[in-house]
Amino acid sequence: MIDFRSDTVTRPSAAMRQCMSLAEVGDDVYGDDPTVNALEARVADLLGQEAAMLVPSGTQSNLIALLTHCGRGDEYIVGQQYHTYLYESGGAASLGSIVPQPIAVSADGSLDLALVAAHIKPKDMHFARSRLLSLENTHLGKVISPVYLKQAIALAKQHGLSTHLDGARVMNAAVAQGVAVGSITQDFDTVSLCCSKGLGAPVGSLLCGSSAFIQEARRWRKMVGGGMRQSGILAAAINYALDHHVDRLAQDHEHAALLQAQLSELAELKVESAHTNMLYVSFASADTAHAAASYLREQGILIASGQRVRMVTHLDIARADVLNLVQSLKTFFKAQR
Numbered sequence: 566m567i568d569f570r571s572d573t574v575t576r577p578s579a580a581m582r583q584c585m586s587l588a589e590v591g592d593d594v595y596g597d598d599p600t601v602n603a604l605e606a607r608v609a610d611l612l613g614q615e616a617a618m619l620v621p622s623g624t625q626s627n628l629i630a631l632l633t634h635c636g637r638g639d640e641y642i643v644g645q646q647y648h649t650y651l652y653e654s655g656g657a658a659s660l661g662s663i664v665p666q667p668i669a670v671s672a673d674g675s676l677d678l679a680l681v682a683a684h685i686k687p688k689d690m691h692f693a694r695s696r697l698l699s700l701e702n703t704h705l706g707k708v709i710s711p712v713y714l715k716q717a718i719a720l721a722k723q724h725g726l727s728t729h730l731d732g733a734r735v736m737n738a739a740v741a742q743g744v745a746v747g748s749i750t751q752d753f754d755t756v757s758l759c760c761s762k763g764l765g766a767p768v769g770s771l772l773c774g775s776s777a778f779i780q781e782a783r784r785w786r787k788m789v790g791g792g793m794r795q796s797g798i799l800a801a802a803i804n805y806a807l808d809h810h811v812d813r814l815a816q817d818h819e820h821a822a823l824l825q826a827q828l829s830e831l832a833e834l835k836v837e838s839a840h841t842n843m844l845y846v847s848f849a850s851a852d853t854a855h856a857a858a859s860y861l862r863e864q865g866i867l868i869a870s871g872q873r874v875r876m877v878t879h880l881d882i883a884r885a886d887v888l889n890l891v892q893s894l895k896t897f898f899k900a901q902r
C-alpha cells in the first residue's frame with residue numbers, strides 16, 4: 566500500500582535493520598548502553614543543547630519536559646491546537662497536576678505574543694504560577710519564523726518563564742529553511758525531537774536540555790515507565806536516520822508541493838498550500854471523501870478519512886506514488902460525473 570496518512574508509517578529499511586542488528590548494547594537504565602550514550606551526545610550537540618535523553622515516544626518526551634519544568638499547580642502556556650495540549654491525552658494535567666493555559670494558534674502556526682503576554686499571570690495567590698511557554702515547530706507542517714521564535718523566547722525570559730519547543734518535525738523546518746537545526750533549537754531551554762516521523766526510525770524521541778535538567782528528567786522517565794534496557798537497538802536506527810534521512814526531507818517537501826500543484830487542477834477539490842511534507846485537501850462532502858478513500862484503497866492507496874484530509878509525504882513515497890494518487894483521484898472524479 567502507498568500510505569499518505571502520516572510520516573509515522575515508514576518502515577525501517579534493510580540498511581537500517583542491519584545497523585540495528587550490529588548495535589553494541591548495554592542496560593541503558595544503568596547508563597551502560599554505548600550506542601544510546603553516543604546518540605544522546607550526538608543529538609544534544611546537533612540541537613545546540615548540553616544533554617539529551619532517549620525516550621520511547623514524542624508524547625512521553627513532551628510529558629517529561631512538562632513534568633520537569635512545572636510542579637503541581639504551575640501553568641504552561643501552549644497553543645490550543647498544539648500537540649502538547651491537544652493530542653497528549655491531557656497527560657500534563659492528569660499525571661502532573663500542571664495547569665494548561667491554551668491560546669488560539671495564529672494562521673502561521675505561532676502564538677500571538679500580545680496574547681501570550683496577556684495570559685502570563687501576576688504573582689498573586691489567586692493564580693496558578695505561569696512557569697513555561699511551550700511552542701511547536703513545525704505546526705501542521707508550517708515552519709515557524711526564526712525572528713518570531715527569538716521574540717517569543719525573549720518575552721518568556723522577560724517574565725521568568727522557561728521555554729520548551731515541541732520539535733517533533735523540527736528537522737523538516739531546518740531543511741525547508743536551509744539552516745542548521747541548532748540555529749532553531751539552541752535558545753530554547755528544552756527541545757523534543759521525534760525520530761519516528763519523517764526521519765524514518767521505528768521508535769524513539771529525544772528530549773534535550775541542560776545537563777541538570779536532563780538529570781532530573783531521567784527520574785521522571787523512570788517514573789512514567791520510559792526507562793528502557795538494550796535500547797541501543799533503537800539508538801542505532803536513529804543514528805542511521807540522522808546519517809541518511811535528514812537531507813532527503815527536501816524530497817518529501819518537493820513531493821508535497823508537486824501534489825499541491827497537481828491536485829489544484831481538480832475542480833472537485835479545495836487544495837490548501839503545502840507546507841514542508843504536508844498538504845490539506847477538502848472534498849465537497851464527507852460522503853464524497855469517504856467514497857474517494859474507498860476507491861483509492863482499492864487502488865492500493867491509503868489516505869486519512871474525513872472531509873478535510875491531511876496528505877503526508879515521506880521516505881516511502883516516491884514521485885511516481887504522488888502521480889499515481891493524482892491519476893487515481895482524476896479517475897475517481899471522472900466516474901462520479
Ligand SMILES: *Cc1c(COP(=O)(O)O)cnc(C)c1O
Nearest residue numbers: 622623624625648701731733759
Ligand atoms: C507526533 C507528534 C508528537 C509526538 O507523538 P508520538 O506519536 O507520541 O511520538 C509530538 N508533537 C507533534 C507536533 C507531533 O506531530
